[in-house]
Amino acid sequence: MIKFLDLQKTNARYSAELKQAAAEVIDRGWFLLGERVKTFEQQFCDYTGAKYTVACANGLDALRLILRAYIESGFMQANDEIIVPANTYIATILAITDNHLKPVLVEPDIQTYNLDISQVEQVVTSKTKAIMPVHLYGRICWSAEFEAIARKYGLKIVEDNAQAIGAYHFYDDGTRKRTGNLGDAAGNSFYPGKNLGALGDSGAVTTGDDSLAEAVRAIANYGSHQKYVNKYQGLNSRMDEIQAAFLSVKLKYLDDENEIRRKIAAFYLENIKNEKIILPQQPEHAESHVQHLFAVRTKERDKLQTYLAQNDIQTLIHYPIPPHKQECYAEWNRLSFPITEQIHNEVLSLPMSPAMTEAEVEKVVRIINTF
Numbered sequence: 001m002i003k004f005l006d007l008q009k010t011n012a013r014y015s016a017e018l019k020q021a022a023a024e025v026i027d028r029g030w031f032l033l034g035e036r037v038k039t040f041e042q043q044f045c046d047y048t049g050a051k052y053t054v055a056c057a058n059g060l061d062a063l064r065l066i067l068r069a070y071i072e073s074g075f076m077q078a079n080d081e082i083i084v085p086a087n088t089y090i091a092t093i094l095a096i097t098d099n100h101l102k103p104v105l106v107e108p109d110i111q112t113y114n115l116d117i118s119q120v121e122q123v124v125t126s127k128t129k130a131i132m133p134v135h136l137y138g139r140i141c142w143s144a145e146f147e148a149i150a151r152k153y154g155l156k157i158v159e160d161n162a163q164a165i166g167a168y169h170f171y172d173d174g175t176r177k178r179t180g181n182l183g184d185a186a187g188n189s190f191y192p193g194k195n196l197g198a199l200g201d202s203g204a205v206t207t208g209d210d211s212l213a214e215a216v217r218a219i220a221n222y223g224s225h226q227k228y229v230n231k232y233q234g235l236n237s238r239m240d241e242i243q244a245a246f247l248s249v250k251l252k253y254l255d256d257e258n259e260i261r262r263k264i265a266a267f268y269l270e271n272i273k274n275e276k277i278i279l280p281q282q283p284e285h286a287e288s289h290v291q292h293l294f295a296v297r298t299k300e301r302d303k304l305q306t307y308l309a310q311n312d313i314q315t316l317i318h319y320p321i322p323p324h325k326q327e328c329y330a331e332w333n334r335l336s337f338p339i340t341e342q343i344h345n346e347v348l349s350l351p352m353s354p355a356m357t358e359a360e361v362e363k364v365v366r367i368i369n370t371f
């Protein structure tokens with residue numbers, strides 16, 4: 001059986017180091033707001049290039065906390081609008097509505113599956129306060145045009161960097177910057193299945209904005225900068241010391257793992273040859289993609305999934321129901337986003353993990369080619 005993502009096998013490679021990291025935390029007896037988190041925050045700043053990292057409980061909270069901090073600062077208020085791709089995981093949207101802000105859904109580009117930047121400007125209104133691009137499947141969503149629109153209308157850019165940690169944007173002058181350090185702030189997820197996965201939930205906000213970082217840190221800790229003194233009506237969203245210790249181990253291997261993912265993707269792209277299947281288009285620079293998910297498209301998606309399962313190949317659908325068709329957003333159920341809906345009806349994510357063997361990758365290709 002070829003698993004979609006074999007987490008047991010992926011983490012087994014670092015088993016000794018992870019056990020050592022856990023043992024150190026247990027022996028020290030300090031579980032929250034300690035040295036391990038502080039160390040990981042610094043390492044994540046060094047990795048992304050961001051000035052500040054504020055660790056928190058998960059990726060959804062990272063996005064919620066950023067928006068909440070903008071509200072506390074007076075930059076945003078209830079019913080302000082946030083432009084966001086219609087084609088995303090629901091957490092992006094939940095972060096907005098949880099703060100009583102209004103998501104303005106924009107169709108993706110059918111080539112990239114990411115927010116169609118050319119459609120952003122036409123939905124800007126006097127209530128628009130931010131754009132939330134999602135680097136979906138690990139592919140960067142960024143351009144000079146995009147930055148210019150944000151600047152023209154004074155909008156913040158909040159990256160949903162849950163799926164793309166390690167990806168680069170290449171500027172025209174030849175320099176490059178990592179996701180999580182492109183916009184005004186970013187939400188990062190270390191959910192176990194993400195490219196940089198903890199052994200449980202955790203996440204982080206990255207930003208270059210001093211006052212935003214300070215506010216997020218306080219809001220995530222009951223709204224308190226100083227014990228028993230509360231500036232905000234905050235929440236409890238902190239990263240455990242033990243998760244930080246695991247993440248410090250795993251961060252060292254992230255670039256290598258992303259490189260393995262790129263090799264697998266390159267092999268799929270080169271060798272999958274089946275007229276029924278549309279392969280994902282690739283960005284100009286290979287390093288602008290960390291291949292979190294390798295999603296193919298076909299009109300016969302459910303048949304393909306069944307066929308692969310019959311051949312012991314596990315696949316997943318990211319995602320089967322778009323946010324605007326979810327029961328929790330009943331008010332949007334009658335809206336039409338045809339490209340988003342087409343993607344949701346046609347995509348299938350092939351096995352993709354740094355622990356896959358060459359034989360497994362070859363088998364996936366062989367079976368798909370006979371579909």
Ligand SMILES: *Cc1c(COP(=O)(O)O)cnc(C)c1O
Pocket residue numbers: 058059060061088089091092134160162163188189190191201202203
């Ligand atoms: C995983 C994910 C999130 C949420 O991260 P959690 O750590 O699971 O809360 C948000 N946005 C996107 C696009 C994701 O893939």
